[in-house]
Amino acid sequence: MERTSKWRWGVNRWFVLLFIILGAIAAGYYAPILPHIQLPAERYSHTPLFTLPVIGEFYWTNTLTAMVLADIILLLLALVVRGATTRGEMVPRGIAGAVEALLEVLYNLTETTAGKWAKSIFPFFATITLLVLVVNWMELIPGVDSIGILEHSDHGYPVEEIAPGIATIVKPEDGAEHNEEGEHGGYSLIPYLRVLSTDLNFTVGLALVSVIMTQVFGVRALGVGYFSKFINVGGLFKRPIFGVIDFGVGILELISEVSKILSFSFRLFGNIFAGSVLLFVIGSLVPVFAQSMFLMLEFAVGLIQAVVFGMLTMVFMAQATAGHGDHGEEHAH
Amino acid sequence: MEAEAARLIGAGLAMIGTIGAGLGIGVLVNGAVQGIARNPDAAGNVQTNMILGIAFAEAVAIYCLVVALLILFVG
Numbered sequence: 001m002e003r004t005s006k007w008r009w010g011v012n013r014w015f016v017l018l019f020i021i022l023g024a025i026a027a028g029y030y031a032p033i034l035p036h037i038q039l040p041a042e043r044y045s046h047t048p049l050f051t052l053p054v055i056g057e058f059y060w061t062n063t064l065t066a067m068v069l070a071d072i073i074l075l076l077l078a079l080v081v082r083g084a085t086t087r088g089e090m091v092p093r094g095i096a097g098a099v100e101a102l103l104e105v106l107y108n109l110t111e112t113t114a115g116k117w118a119k120s121i122f123p124f125f126a127t128i129t130l131l132v133l134v135v136n137w138m139e140l141i142p143g144v145d146s147i148g149i150l151e152h153s154d155h156g157y158p159v160e161e162i163a164p165g166i167a168t169i170v171k172p173e174d175g176a177e178h179n180e181e182g183e184h185g186g187y188s189l190i191p192y193l194r195v196l197s198t199d200l201n202f203t204v205g206l207a208l209v210s211v212i213m214t215q216v217f218g219v220r221a222l223g224v225g226y227f228s229k230f231i232n233v234g235g236l237f238k239r240p241i242f243g244v245i246d247f248g249v250g251i252l253e254l255i256s257e258v259s260k261i262l263s264f265s266f267r268l269f270g271n272i273f274a275g276s277v278l279l280f281v282i283g284s285l286v287p288v289f290a291q292s293m294f295l296m297l298e299f300a301v302g303l304i305q306a307v308v309f310g311m312l313t314m315v316f317m318a319q320a321t322a323g324h325g326d327h328g329e330e331h332a333h
Numbered sequence: 334m335e336a337e338a339a340r341l342i343g344a345g346l347a348m349i350g351t352i353g354a355g356l357g358i359g360v361l362v363n364g365a366v367q368g369i370a371r372n373p374d375a376a377g378n379v380q381t382n383m384i385l386g387i388a389f390a391e392a393v394a395i396y397c398l399v400v401a402l403l404i405l406f407v408g
Contacts, residue, residue: 039406109381263392270395273402308388315385 020289027287037277041199042190062191063199066144070134070196077130109311114318117221121317124213128206129310135196136272136302140295144193145276197272197305200265207264210313211257218320226320230254260316264309271305344401354394361386 041061048057077099084096092100106126111118138144196202218226228234232250235243275298283291365383369376 037406039403113381263389266399267388267392267395270399270402274398277402308384311381312385312388 024288036189037280039200039273041194041201044190061199062194063196063202066135066138066193066196067202069193070131070138073134074130106310110314110318113315114321117217117318117321120220121217121314121321124210124317125310125314128210128313129306132197132206132268132309133303133306135202136306137299138193139195139272139276139279139298139302144195145191145279146189147192195272195276197268198276200269203265203269204261206268206309207261210264210309210316211261214313214316214320215257217317221321230257264312268305268309271301275301340404344404347397347401347404350397351394354390354397357390357393358387361390 041063043059043061045059049060051057077095081092081096081099084092084094091097103126106129107118107122110122110125114121215226218229228250230250230253232246235246237243279291279294279298282294361383365379365386368379
């Protein structure tokens, strides 16, 4: 076993060296250029897929493909873990063991924070964390954001064919990670895949789910009395001065609840979008090797943002179930 | 070209707001590390709250970043 891993390490070292040299050669032939960066997700075609009566036209965007891919990865993960548990292994190994360890950490965290509500809150926490984690780490795969369709546009680059016979789709030919934007010219590139977190629709949707389910948990735990946290008229007649202050605090709670949506969605979106722009810029400035460092940074950022998104959801839900005796330490910003 | 220059300057100015977030995170971690040093048993609890606080402080910086990105890449 030990010998095998040693052997593999010896070979991997040469692979890394080979990729660095190949990358340097490829960068000499086709220097990477800064791609055209746009905020909304790119559409595959200019004709809408179908039109809905109220919402409007529906386009299939590349972030939507990324979402389908992330869902498939999560489902496969779930099937693997299910297979391990139905086989009756007391100590799951491999991927199942890793997932078990991760979920155990998350569950213990939920239990210390939420107490008896841990069983209902945990699914949201774990689902959001796992989904955001898979989606963020998709940024690290070479080819995401860099392989795609070439399209005419105003701010394009001159085109150059690499492989003969392929006029519209140009594949980057070396395996190193640094050719983030491929060779697009005359045209601008529409990647097949783009990181899902760089689409505001995804982050706003997730934030809406999180905030609305927080209210649902509050009502489940405290009944209609939960809303007296926001519209606090109880003390208005008994204690005139402090009653008014309490009422004002209630209004502030309401505002902070709405601003949670903003802060949730922009935190995830801003971090990941800035990360991918950073990768583009570094890749175009220093084509060889430098991007690896930043890929490591993005690895950490993706993990931290996933955990923060899930943990904030969990803490807000725990607070909503705890009644309004002890709030005040956390507001949305 | 004038508008282009103004956009670049504006994006740079928008990022000034991150000074506050940087100071805030510094103060936060300072307090958390002192707390852990005095009471190492409470490290887990302090760390959880520290990360939450950092996330809140960082959100302000991210707003600045989003504004800068919007100025640069939209319109």
